[in-house]
Amino acid sequence: MDTHTTPYVAISRPQLIENIRRMAEECSKRNIKLRPHFKTHKMISIAQIQTEWGAIGFTVAKLTEAQVLIQAGFNDILIAYPLWGEDKWNTYRSLSKQAALSTIIDSTESLRAWSEQARRSGQPIRAYVKVDSGLGRVGYPPGERLNKLVRRVAASEEIEFLGLLTHSGHAYGANSPSIREQIGRDEGKILMQIAESMRAEGIKIPEVSTGSTPTVEFNLQTPGVTEVRPGNYVFNDATQVRLGVVPKERCALQVVTTVVSRPNENRCIIDAGAKVLALDQGAHGNHADIGYGIPSIAGWKLSRLSEEHGVLERIDSTAPQVSVGTQMTIIPNHACPVVNLADRVILVDAQGTSIDIWTVDARGCSQ
Known part of the structure; x- marks a missing residue:
């Protein structure tokens, strides 16, 4: 080991590059977009490597993370988090003048709020509809309430509807490999069922976006998924080992x-x-x-x-x-x-x- 004062965080560059390469190549051979989550590593150095390996942009949880990426020259950022409050909306509008931002609409309340922001700025808000595929956190679960929200977003002149998005974080609670696999396979299938239903009504669903490191291998095998958003894969950790994702x-x-x-x-x-x-x-x-x-x-x-x-x-x-x-x-x-x-x-x-x-x-x- 090295002589730096402990404790410190060490990252193996060979393994980091190998993890990034594996994910990028799996996405590339299936023609699925890779939009990794920045919140895992929070480092421009790693974001640059991910971009070199084909990442189309980044997912973040918070506006301040988006600011760091924009200041470093990255210009395609999804804020996959329910932003709320005048300060957040004002910051979003300001940042959207500097980069291609998108966000999520998870409820009728957020649709009303973002519609008002679009009217204020004179520009449509680029947004996915967030679907609760089982985690029980953000978004509506499949059903008529969700379908109504999708219809309203798709018909709105204030919203540029990008598609459907989910995160099956409950895979982290899986107590067997088979349960993790089932959650991963259901994640994409749930979105595809919604997409097919909406398309049958004439609604365009450009993107079907899924994402988590424990489920991404199964997302990539689901026909119709267009984008994945894993984050932890660049490092992996003891949780991924226990879940059987990696040794x-x-x-x-x-x-x-x-x-x-x-x-x-x-x-x-x-x-x-x-x-x-x-x-x-x-x-x-x-x-x-x-x-x-x-x-x-x-x-x-x-x-x-x-x-x-x-x-x-x-x-x-x-x-x-x-x-x-x-x-x-x-x-x-x-x-x-x-x-x-x-x-x-x-x-x-x-x-x-x-x-x-x-x-x-x-x-x-x-x-």
Whole structure:
């Protein structure tokens, strides 16, 4: 390992490039657009690599993330989040003069609001209709209420209707590979059923947009899906490993940490706590007792986190003893908040030697 002061976030450049390449080639051979989610990495350096590998634009959650991308010269950005309030709408209108922005309409309330914004600006708002395909978060589920919303959006002179969009985040709660696959296959099929129904009424549905790293492999196999929006795939993490999406060797991001105390032979303390690793143990229903990441030393479990301390417990009597001063790596449960907690990351080669330092350009951009 390298000599940077621990704890720090290390990204394997070879594995990062391999992850980006794989996704890009899978999309390219199926002629499906790749619009990756920027919130995972928040780095212009990675966005540039994704663009070189064919990404058509980016998905963001917040306007401040869009601002970072626009300032760096990116000009096709989907804000896949329900924006609400005069300050948000004003910022959106301002940014839309600098880049091709689009957003989502998830309800009759948001349709009214965005229609008013279009009238104020004199320009139509480019928007997808957000569909709840099972997560139970944003958008209407399939049914007449959703169909009415699609009809109204498609008929509106104030809205440039881009198509249908969903996110099956409940795949993160899958407790078996077969359930994850079923959710992934249903994700695209649900949108296609809605699209076919609307097209039968003469409504044009230009895009059918799906997205999440656990489901994208199945989205890509669904006829009619035109766009995917995975984010975590650039790094992968312990959650993707547990879901069976990738083996741990495909994880490009790790936290490098040092053992700073060993109260007894079965417990040691590392200098990476919740302010580095975040507190995720699962998402959308997946909250098993899995610890807070995958340590590089087998037989040890990262069982507890304080703000600045990580507590490792030996769960296998044959596991090696760990002495104070030992460095190890942790594959975090959820890479996205780990990046957002870091000012910078250390880029490393296949041997773990640092080759560059990248700034987390959109760190803390949550508005």
